[in-house]
Amino acid sequence: MNQALRAGRIATKNEEKIKKLLDEVGLMIKDIPMENTPPETGAIIYRKIYEITDNNDPYKEIKAKNISHALHLYPKLKQKVDESDDRLLTAIRLAVAGNVIDLGISKEFNITKDVEKLLHQEFAIFDYELFKKELEKTDEILYIGDNSGEAVFDKILIEEIGKPVTFVVREIPIINDVTKKEAKQIGIDKIAKVISSGTTAPGTILGLCNDDFIRKFKNADMIISKGQGNYEGLSNIYRSIFFLLKVKCPIIARNVGVKENDIILKGMNIK
Amino acid sequence: MNQALRAGRIATKNEEKIKKLLDEVGLMIKDIPMENTPPETGAIIYRKIYEITDNNDPYKEIKAKNISHALHLYPKLKQKVDESDDRLLTAIRLAVAGNVIDLGISKEFNITKDVEKLLHQEFAIFDYELFKKELEKTDEILYIGDNSGEAVFDKILIEEIGKPVTFVVREIPIINDVTKKEAKQIGIDKIAKVISSGTTAPGTILGLCNDDFIRKFKNADMIISKGQGNYEGLSNIYRSIFFLLKVKCPIIARNVGVKENDIILKGMNIK
Structure with missing residues (x-):
C-alpha cells in the first residue's frame, strides 16, 4: 500500500x-x-x-536524475579505484555503495555521503577470497543488475573484472530498476553484452523470466547478483551465486543472519 | 494499513x-x-x-507504561510550574508537551527530552491573551482529552486553571487514547468531573458522540480541545473552542496554515 x-x-x-x-x-x-x-x-x-x-514509467525522471548524478560522480569514482591498493576491492565497495541509491525502498538519499561511508563500512559477510578464486577460474560472468543509478557503479566493477560480462536487466520499467534503455544511457552496452531476464518484477523471479535467460542462468560459470530484489528471487535456488547487496529490511536481515543496513558479499553454493 | x-x-x-x-x-x-x-x-x-x-485493548501495556513514566515525571513537572514566572503559561506548554506522547502516530519518543524541547519551542499560533481573557470570564471548562500519557500533563494544566473542569474521555479503548479507566489511574477524577463523549473514534466525531456530551458541548462556556484527533473532528463545527496541540501531519499543517511539528494554541470562533 x-x-x-x-x-x-x-x-x-x-x-x-x-x-x-x-x-x-x-x-x-x-x-x-x-x-x-x-x-x-x-x-x-x-x-x-x-x-x-496511465503512466508505465513513473520513475522515469527520478531514474534520469539518479543516472546523471552518478555519471557526474563517475570520474571521481574511477580515480578512487586508480588510487587504491586493491582495485577490485574498491570496485566491489563502490558496487555496494551504488545499491544504496534505491528509491523503491528509501525515500531520502545522498549519494556522495553514502558512497564515502560505504567505502569504509565493514562487510558483515565478505567472501572476497572465494570471489577472487572463482573469478580467476571463470571465462565469463553473468551480472544481474538492480536499480538504474546503481548500474553506473556496476559499470565500474564490470570494468575491473576484466573478463567478458553479460549484464542482465528487467524487461519493462519497474520502480527505478535498470532496463535496456538505462543500461544504454550509462554505456554498459559498450563494455558488456546487455540482455533482459524477461522479468517484470523488481527482482529476478525465475517463473517470470524468459527461456533464454533461464538457460544462461543455469549454465553460467559465475553469477553476480546485485541487490535485495534479486536476492529474494534467487537465494532459494540451488546454484552458485555471489550476492552483493546492502540489507534493507529486517526480514532479509533475519534470512541472511545479519543486521539491517549491513552490507554483504556472500557466495552461495560455491563448489 | x-x-x-x-x-x-x-x-x-x-x-x-x-x-x-x-x-x-x-x-x-x-x-x-x-x-x-x-x-x-x-x-x-x-x-x-x-x-x-480478539484483543480489544492492544495498547493496554503501552498506555500503562506511558502513564507510569509520566506520573514519575509529575513532581518534576509541578516543580517547573512552581519555579516559573507564569504558572499558567508553563502548564499550557506542558500540556502541549504531553501531546507528543502519541504512539498512534509516532513510533519513537523520549518524554523527558521532548518535554524540555517543547518548553522552549515557540508557538506558531498563540492566542494566549484571548485564552486568559476567556478563562477569567468562564465559570467552568469542558476539557477534551486525547491520549493516555498526555492526560498526566493535562492534569497539571487542569490544576492551574483553578476553575471547575469536566474532563472528556473516549467511550472505549482506541489506540492509546484516554478512557475513564486511565483518567482514574491518573487521578483526574479527584480534580475534575470525568465524562465519556461516547465516541469510539480516536477523535471527537460528534456523529458518534452521546446526547449528554453533545448537550454539554453546545452549552459549555469554554472548551479546550487537545490533540489532532479532536481537532479533526471539531474544527469544522461553528462554536468557540481553544485547540491545543502539536501538528503531526502535513494535511493538518496545511489546514491550520502552519508547518508540521509546529505547536499551536488556537482560539476558534471566540466572540
Missing part, C-alpha cells in the same frame, strides 16, 4: 486516481499469499499502478 | 491473523470515502483489529 501510494503520487497528480488505486490495491491484498516475495507482489501492484495512472 | 499492521502486531503474535487483518482492511478501503477524517477511519479499522485479534 505504501509503494502504491508513493508510486501513485509520482505517476499522477489526480487524487481521484490515487484513491482508485488504493481501493483496487486494497482489494488485491487478500489474493496475495503470505509466501509471496516482495518482487512478486511488486510486479502485480505496479501493473495496477500503470493501468490506473 | 500501516495502523492496522502496527496495532495488529501489538495485539497478536499470530501471523495468520495479521494477514487476515490486512486482507479485510484492504477490502474495506474502497468503502472509505476520501472525505473521511482519520479518526472516523480509525474507528472502523480498530473495530476490525479488535474483532480479528
Whole structure:
C-alpha cells in the first residue's frame, strides 16, 4: 500500500486516481499469499499502478536524475579505484555503495555521503577470497543488475573484472530498476553484452523470466547478483551465486543472519 | 494499513491473523470515502483489529507504561510550574508537551527530552491573551482529552486553571487514547468531573458522540480541545473552542496554515 501510494503520487497528480488505486490495491491484498516475495507482489501492484495512472514509467525522471548524478560522480569514482591498493576491492565497495541509491525502498538519499561511508563500512559477510578464486577460474560472468543509478557503479566493477560480462536487466520499467534503455544511457552496452531476464518484477523471479535467460542462468560459470530484489528471487535456488547487496529490511536481515543496513558479499553454493 | 499492521502486531503474535487483518482492511478501503477524517477511519479499522485479534485493548501495556513514566515525571513537572514566572503559561506548554506522547502516530519518543524541547519551542499560533481573557470570564471548562500519557500533563494544566473542569474521555479503548479507566489511574477524577463523549473514534466525531456530551458541548462556556484527533473532528463545527496541540501531519499543517511539528494554541470562533 505504501509503494502504491508513493508510486501513485509520482505517476499522477489526480487524487481521484490515487484513491482508485488504493481501493483496487486494497482489494488485491487478500489474493496475495503470505509466501509471496516482495518482487512478486511488486510486479502485480505496479501493473495496477500503470493501468490506473496511465503512466508505465513513473520513475522515469527520478531514474534520469539518479543516472546523471552518478555519471557526474563517475570520474571521481574511477580515480578512487586508480588510487587504491586493491582495485577490485574498491570496485566491489563502490558496487555496494551504488545499491544504496534505491528509491523503491528509501525515500531520502545522498549519494556522495553514502558512497564515502560505504567505502569504509565493514562487510558483515565478505567472501572476497572465494570471489577472487572463482573469478580467476571463470571465462565469463553473468551480472544481474538492480536499480538504474546503481548500474553506473556496476559499470565500474564490470570494468575491473576484466573478463567478458553479460549484464542482465528487467524487461519493462519497474520502480527505478535498470532496463535496456538505462543500461544504454550509462554505456554498459559498450563494455558488456546487455540482455533482459524477461522479468517484470523488481527482482529476478525465475517463473517470470524468459527461456533464454533461464538457460544462461543455469549454465553460467559465475553469477553476480546485485541487490535485495534479486536476492529474494534467487537465494532459494540451488546454484552458485555471489550476492552483493546492502540489507534493507529486517526480514532479509533475519534470512541472511545479519543486521539491517549491513552490507554483504556472500557466495552461495560455491563448489 | 500501516495502523492496522502496527496495532495488529501489538495485539497478536499470530501471523495468520495479521494477514487476515490486512486482507479485510484492504477490502474495506474502497468503502472509505476520501472525505473521511482519520479518526472516523480509525474507528472502523480498530473495530476490525479488535474483532480479528480478539484483543480489544492492544495498547493496554503501552498506555500503562506511558502513564507510569509520566506520573514519575509529575513532581518534576509541578516543580517547573512552581519555579516559573507564569504558572499558567508553563502548564499550557506542558500540556502541549504531553501531546507528543502519541504512539498512534509516532513510533519513537523520549518524554523527558521532548518535554524540555517543547518548553522552549515557540508557538506558531498563540492566542494566549484571548485564552486568559476567556478563562477569567468562564465559570467552568469542558476539557477534551486525547491520549493516555498526555492526560498526566493535562492534569497539571487542569490544576492551574483553578476553575471547575469536566474532563472528556473516549467511550472505549482506541489506540492509546484516554478512557475513564486511565483518567482514574491518573487521578483526574479527584480534580475534575470525568465524562465519556461516547465516541469510539480516536477523535471527537460528534456523529458518534452521546446526547449528554453533545448537550454539554453546545452549552459549555469554554472548551479546550487537545490533540489532532479532536481537532479533526471539531474544527469544522461553528462554536468557540481553544485547540491545543502539536501538528503531526502535513494535511493538518496545511489546514491550520502552519508547518508540521509546529505547536499551536488556537482560539476558534471566540466572540
